[in-house]
Amino acid sequence: MTHDASAHAFETRAIHAGQEFDPTTGAIIPPIYQTSTFVQDGIGGFRGGYEYGRSANPTRDSLQTLLASLEQGSSAFSFASGLAAEDALLRSVLTPGSRVLMGNDVYGGTHRLVNRVWAPWGVTLETVDMSDLDAVRAAARPGETTVLWVETPSNPLMKITDIAGLSEIGRAAGALVVVDNTFASSYVQQPITLGADAVVHSTTKYLGGHSDTLGGAVVVNDDELASKVGFMQFGAGAISAPMEAWLTVRGIKTLGVRVDRHSDNAQLIADALVSHPAVETVYYPGLESHPGHALAARQMKRFGGMLSVGLAGGPAAAKTFAESTELFQLAESLGGVESLIGYPSEMTHASVKGTELEVPENVIRLSVGIESGNDLLADVLQALDRI
Ligand code: PLP
Numbered sequence: 342m343t344h345d346a347s348a349h350a351f352e353t354r355a356i357h358a359g360q361e362f363d364p365t366t367g368a369i370i371p372p373i374y375q376t377s378t379f380v381q382d383g384i385g386g387f388r389g390g391y392e393y394g395r396s397a398n399p400t401r402d403s404l405q406t407l408l409a410s411l412e413q414g415s416s417a418f419s420f421a422s423g424l425a426a427e428d429a430l431l432r433s434v435l436t437p438g439s440r441v442l443m444g445n446d447v448y449g450g451t452h453r454l455v456n457r458v459w460a461p462w463g464v465t466l467e468t469v470d471m472s473d474l475d476a477v478r479a480a481a482r483p484g485e486t487t488v489l490w491v492e493t494p495s496n497p498l499m500k501i502t503d504i505a506g507l508s509e510i511g512r513a514a515g516a517l518v519v520v521d522n523t524f525a526s527s528y529v530q531q532p533i534t535l536g537a538d539a540v541v542h543s544t545t546k547y548l549g550g551h552s553d554t555l556g557g558a559v560v561v562n563d564d565e566l567a568s569k570v571g572f573m574q575f576g577a578g579a580i581s582a583p584m585e586a587w588l589t590v591r592g593i594k595t596l597g598v599r600v601d602r603h604s605d606n607a608q609l610i611a612d613a614l615v616s617h618p619a620v621e622t623v624y625y626p627g628l629e630s631h632p633g634h635a636l637a638a639r640q641m642k643r644f645g646g647m648l649s650v651g652l653a654g655g656p657a658a659a660k661t662f663a664e665s666t667e668l669f670q671l672a673e674s675l676g677g678v679e680s681l682i683g684y685p686s687e688m689t690h691a692s693v694k695g696t697e698l699e700v701p702e703n704v705i706r707l708s709v710g711i712e713s714g715n716d717l718l719a720d721v722l723q724a725l726d727r728i
Contacts, residue, residue, distance in 0.1 A: 347410065351528060352597045359406025360590070373587045374399045396575050400583040404590050405558075408548075411527040411593070412540050414560035416567035418574045419586055423523065423543025424450055425579035426557030428458070430539060431488070432577065433569035434517055437463030439487040442480055442516070444471035444502070445698055446495040448543075449690040451521065452698055468697060472500040472633060477507060481514040489514075492521040493530075494637070497649045497685045497706040499624040501633025504640060508536030517566075523547070526676070528600045529641045533562045546676030547646075550592035550599055554585045599678065599711055603646025607709040610718055611648050619658065619725045621703065622651035646709045647675060649685075656702035658728045660684060663705045665724035668717055675708035680717055682707055 349357065362369045376398070379391040391397055401419055408417035420426040431454070435441070441455050445468040455466045469480045471491040481489060489511045493502040504520060511518035519539045520532035526547035532540050542548060544556035561567050574580060581589070604627070611625035626637035627644030637644060652658040662682075663671055669682040673689055683689055685700040693699055709717060 351411065354410045355407070355528075355596055356594050358410035359403040371400070371403055373583050375583050394583075395578050395580055398580075398583055398586070400590075401581055401586045404581070404586040407590060407593060408527075408542075408544075408558050408560055411531070411596075412522070412533055412560040413531050414533045414540065414562040415564065416562075416571070417558055417560040418570050419544070419581040419589070420557040420559070420574065421579050421581055421585070422555050423541065423545060423557035424454055426541050426543075426559050427451060427454055427521075429573040429577060429579060430519065430541060430559045430570055431455070431459060433566065433573050434487060435459065435462075435464050439463075440465045440467060440482065440485050441488045441490060442467050442469060442477070442486050443488075443490040444492055444495055444500075445469055446498050446500060446700075447490065447492045447521065447698070448496045448523075449685075449692040449698065451490070451492075452696070453692045456696075470500070471495070471502040471507065474503060474506045474510065478510050481510055481516060483514045486514050486516045488519055489516045490519045490521070492524060493640075494524050494626055494633075494645065494647065496524055497624070497647075497683075497690070497700060497704060499626055499631070499633075499647065499649060501626055501631075501637045501640070503636055504530070504532050504535040504537055508538075511538070512536070523676070524647055525641060525645055526596060526600055528597050529643050529645055533560065535640070538563065539566065544589045545674065547600060547603075548593050548596060548676075549589050550596065550677060551588075552674065552677035552679065554588040554592075556581045556585050556589050600643055600646065602711040603709055604643035606711065606714040606717055607646045607648050607707075608644060609714045610707065610709060610721055613718055614650060614721070617722075617725060619653055619662075619728050620650055621653040624649040624651070624704075647706070648709065649704050649706045651701060652703045652705070652728070654703075654728055656686075659703045659705050661728050662724050665727040666720050667723075668710075668712060668720040669707060669724075675706075677708070678711045680708060680710035680712060680720075
């Protein structure tokens, strides 16, 4: 039996979309097609359209079908990393002279991609506080701004942008609106349903969910853009490998239950830290004191597992805190089942030091995992005691 996955709720699609059992053996889990090429029945006689692994592979197709279904787009494309996905999308739409208007607290690597990789090819980067739509309206130049690029929640300061409002500004300016949905995950929000033109993911994070694979994705809802990104995936070749695609599919099946638990644990910690004397600011949209709380409550299904903390004792306190947790392990990345702690200004955002994207040096970032919430809270509190 095959499933009309589109008729079902998110949690059902996460398990069934693109995941038909193997017709040859009945294996419930579609196999990993670990192959570089496909035998032809005579010249041009392709079985199922498969010819060569860079152009298409059934395991990658199953992930792409799943991602398109979850994000409610018409097509999805998977890549070797989040940055490879971002680059392929940008290559599909930028030409010399293009202007990119980007949130002023995006992931440092995304800023670096445009600022250092794209700038020498005649592309201009401008940044703005995307949570301030008046500022975005003033900065978007109709006919000149090619791309509006936002992360919401942003990384690491957890600012919330109104995706529907931003999409209207993008439409009026003739600019493509791209949402990096890595921090929220597809379970929490689906930007295409709010008017965005494209969604990108580092599937390395919540979608993979187990810190065991790297990957990226672009999801779009327009055939012309889909054919450009599809051509770039084939023509430039930064595809996801079969094993990585399969691991990502396996991770996605539990996305909803994981993100519910991530969100419960993050809220528990955020609530406990707001009144802690060693803490100056807690950046978490689930707190009523967060400036984006009401918008986040409308736009997001859950508030997610990421939170940042500004320490009252400044950079030294922040570093001691980051090096004193035991369950929260000091590492780059986020979105895995295990809790991680990071010091953005010298880790994830080291590449934007000295720019307007510089992260305050008293800020640490927590990727709250799905361990026992009480154990995680106890760990954070004992680390704060050591400051
Ligand atoms: N977008 C966000 C929000 C990220 O946090 C990251 C990586 O940390 C990326 C994109 C880049 O993804 P990758 O590391 O898979 O290339």
